[in-house]
Amino acid sequence: MKKNLTHRHLPNQFTLFSLIGLLILLFTLPISAQIAVQDSLLQLIKEHPQNDDRKAELLNALSFNIHNTDPKQGLAYAQEVIDFGSSLKEKRNLYGAYMTKGINLMQLAAYEEALSYYNQALKGFQALGDRENEASAFSNIGVIYKHLNVYPKALSNMQEAAHIFNEIGHPNGLYIYVNMAVIYSELKNFNKALEYYTAARQLSQKRNDRKIEAYSVFNTATLLIDQNKLEEGLAYMDTALVASNEINDKLMVARIYGNMGEAHGKLGNNAKSISLLTTALSLNDSIGNRKSRTLNLLNLGDIYFKTGKLPLAYKYGLMAYQEGKLLDIIDAQRDAAHNLSAYFERTGNADSALFYYKQYILFRDSIDNEQNRQQITRLEMQYDFDLKEQDYLKEQELSKLQLKQIWLYGLILVAFIILLAIYFIQRARIRSIRLKNELKEKELLQRAESLLMEQRISESELKAIRSQMNPHFIFNVLNSIESYILDNDPKTASILVQKFATLSRLILENSTQSMVTLDREWSALQRYVELEAIRFNHRFSYSFTYRAEQAARTLLVPPMLIQPLLENAIHHGIRHLTDYDGELQITVDNNQEKLIITITDNGIGLSRASLFAKPSLLKQQSIGIAGIKERIAIINARQKDNRASFELFDLYEYGENGTKAVITLPLVLVGQEDGIQDVNLIS
Template sequence: MYRSAIFLKISLFFILLILPGTVACYAQSYKIDSLSLLLKSHPKQDDKRAELLLLLATEGMKFDPKQGLPHADEVLSFQNAIKNKNYVASAHRTKAGIFLYLSRFPESLESYNRAITVDKILKNEVGIGAALGNIGIVYMTQGKFPEALKYFLQALKKQEELKNELYVGIMLTNAGIVYTEMGDYKEAMSHYQRALSVFKKYKHFVGQANTLGNIGIVHSKMNNLDEAIKYSKLAIQIGDSIGNTRISARENGNLSGYYSKQRQPDQALKYGSIAIQKNEKINNIKSLGFNYQNFSDAYYQKKNYALSKSYALNALKIGQEVNVTDLKRDASLGLSEVYTALNMPDSAFRYYKMYKEYGDSISNDQKKNEITRMGMQYEFDKTEAVYREKQILAEGQLKQQQLQLALNRAELQRGLQQTALQKALLENEKLVSEEKQKQLIISQNNEKLQSNKLNLLSQQQRFDQLEIRQLWLYGILAIVSLLTVLIYLLNLSRIRKLKFASTLQLREAEQNNLKLEHQYQLSESELRAIRSQMNPHFIFNVLNSIESYIMDNDKRTASRLVQKFASLSRLILENSIKSLIPADKEWKALRLYTELEAMRYNNSFTYSFEHAPEISLSTILLPPMLIQPLIENAILHGIIGQAITDAHISVTMVQSEQTLIIKVSDNGIGLNRTSNKTLVNVVKEKSIGLKSIRERIKLLNLQYPGSASFSVDEGPEQRGTIAVISLPVLGVGSGEI
């Protein structure tokens, strides 16, 4: 019983802004937070705000399509104030894309048509091509393949004219989808392979993932399910690598369908759960309907008819809401089979009738699609034949016209030559008479010319001298002006460099002061921790214990105390020169300290140190001497001198996401009770206490904001104390050691 529809990967492409150097220069540089800050700092409704709003809409759509809708609406709310109308067209395209993801098809078509209207006014061919392709996608999503094919062909022609090779690949993919739905799998596979080579060439990962998924669908329709699963998983790998939730949601849904067809219901439920989770996150209603149908099929195979019926009813409801005939047909058949299994023949027959009605509707649509495709092919062939005949006829007529024109030109040339000859004879006679007159005039004017030449020569010499002087004057003025401008520019550049250098030095000085102040505070806090951990009282008590064991001739115990005290001292001295140390060294120091205290107090309490198995202490960094005061307070404040027979101290370490949680708990007298106030006061005078720990937590939060915390609470049944420190997970190399 395999009825779950497979989602064809329709290649969506949005050209939000057409002007180069506007959105493109920001789109990869800013994220949602930084863009929001820029938007707050620019409340004026102008082109700049429109650009920022469209960028926010684009980023928001990556996580939730609804997030981009208010930003696009705001751009359109002040479109009359926008000078660059490309932003208005981009806002319409953005809204149309969001409506398409939300399965609001009429609104999507309306927005795309509005974008085309604006682009036609702007003569923006790129925007028109994008909108045509996406209108085809809207019809494709609704299963209206003739309309989709019409717009895909228009978009493909437009992209080929614009020589946009990447968008040609996208249109090839969409054409492959049409062929898949038409049942022409060979042609579909050919288009997908061509598109895949284009996407690989341009490293277009979304296109690669969609095309791989579509190839898997073709294999599925050919009942080659192993190949279908292989290509679908390749698409998921690409989608997850680029963080594309929609691709991952679709492919997990497809895998659910493939495994259901292979009669592997557990695998179908596994991948279907992932698909439902992701589609709910992006509010993809149509895809959720197919996911529910896959779940119904899987539970039917597991003979869990109650859950199968519930998911099938949800799938049918969504199919009716978004008007997807395939989904309504499959859900009706599933309900009919479930009610048959439940021995409810009336309900089974009612849903079977619905299944037949929807199936007949799809069959009619398929026939219409085939007739439309054949008609389009016939029209194309017919148009091509007429065009060729016209071209041959036009070429023949052109040759005849060229021959006639050549004859006319020859006759005209012959007449012109005769006329020119007659004119030449007349002109020759005139020239002879004029020549005689000119000879007389020349002889009369020769003398005048000679005298005029002498006068002109003298005048020319004087004029040349004046011109040379003028050129020298202009040259000197130009050189002086050029030198003045150069000196001014050099001084201006030098002043700017000095100002810039001064500003940089001031900023560096401020940063150095802040860094030195922070380091000073951190060093002071660490020094106080060292003093607390190795306070004289503790050292004195350990040495007294060693002396006591020596006096009692218990050399082995005394030797153990000396070795452990020496090891603890060496670890503390080694760790004290570092801001962060490997967790295994700190863990060892804490165990040594606790063991020394237990031996010093005659093992009057037990202790345990545990950490989660997935934590590798050698690869995690901890601030040194931060946890030891909590163990010291648990021993001295809560246990020693309280006559507790089952006294125990527990130190645990677990990891939650990017946070390391260290808990120190005891079953002593708790926070609000004490039986030995004198002892508590003495301990508090020597201990670093809670204030020092909070200071170090505060300094850690300055370096890693919001990542560290500290709390002390009463134990269960008001017995004992639980101290919890949360630290950021820092690996080796993350901090200074």
């Protein structure tokens, strides 16, 4: 459950000597000195009001300076640079603002938005040929993917950063060791993680880098706790806490308290554990770190469950599950689902226990699937190969210099050219193999996406069939038929049977195709409304109006998409009217690219429906609307430009009675969709 701290890189856009000095000292100064740096930057900005490169440098430095203590204000400083960035001569300062904004957003757990700004910074630095900042952008993108639990992409981006740092001989390469170690510790590969942490510690001691040293101690402690070496891990945590307070890193302080709280919980020190976790939760709330806050909630729920305080265990467990779902933190959702399953099992709620246990299995498999592990192994092998390739090139350059000093220069030069030719042939061969593998991976990915889309379509269509042919509707129709038979009205009963049979046939036949002609769907809708009108003793009138330019038999629509709206209009709107004055209008129109279907009723409206309907009916209504939205989303996923839409209006808000629903679909003609046959209307 523990999450390790990773390092964020400062863009190298600050060219003035005074600013460089401030940033070099930033991580080693105590809190009071860091505040002095902040005050100095604010004073310099005050003395330089004009919006130019100088002010951009100062604002970027200030934004980075406070990203650990006040990320919301840091966002404001970075955004100020972006606002006047188009007027800057040095575009490096604008791209630096993108980077610092991403850093502050990452502190606030706004990972998707932070990823967008990092990508903008990456493109800008690549265009400038700024290799150092390009590597920093790759590193931060890797950190984002780590937070999102997309470990293959995280490792790939960090490897790219390490490759560039090693290529240019930059010392920031040691930060990448820490970040890569974090990923391996997340995957419980403790030996590999410890290998990278050891390398980072050794380099940080040579460079006297207090920040990396503090991170390494903290992460080493985390590894020990993960391996249940709790007492030893807590001793390291105490050292890390002192170091983190020295550099004023509130984010790491909060995580240290959280990990210490979890360790004390494993040791059975429940009161101490709750105190530390509550402190961590308070710190994360103050700095807006929602991901760490989610983990604190998860651990508090676990402690309360162990101590038998079930209401508090449920409260914190549910909060952790909801936060994890909101932030898309898969491992947090996994552990929270497991705890909730245990809670409901203990309280005797078997259905809820089974539900959350299924969720736990789903999230667990998502994280630990074999595909991720295989891809990480491949990337690790690729990274090792790249390092060997760099070493090989350096050795060749050194050999070339030495050969110049030898009398037999000509002969050795020929040998060198032969070796170089062999190298390039091998390199071309390796590139060819890589290209084939990448093409194969893309093909498999496209195939998987296609199968997933087909599955979603099938599930959506099945839900639509269930919505139209629900047992309650069938039962009511059969009761109506029985009533007419008992009342000696066989003619009406016969008409009902014929209409019900026709409707059932249309629904079943339409359900076999992903698209059907509009006249078939139109006929099914008419039969459904006629049956409902008879069932409700003609308490409402209805009209079907077709104004489209093309013939209904030439247009294609998804089957079973409109009926849930008719059902909602009748059962949740018109049926609650006191008089027999209900009206239901269904119209079809089109423009050049769209088919527009409008359903209007004069019922009680959406806002008043909840006053009349039972909870189960409201749930059924929401499921029907959710199903329509899901099918619209599937249609849009298959459309590039001409997209579908669904809108629902409560006419009570406009001074009228009733509800209006509008479905807009792409205009598709027969023959434009594979597998569709032109069939005539069944009457």
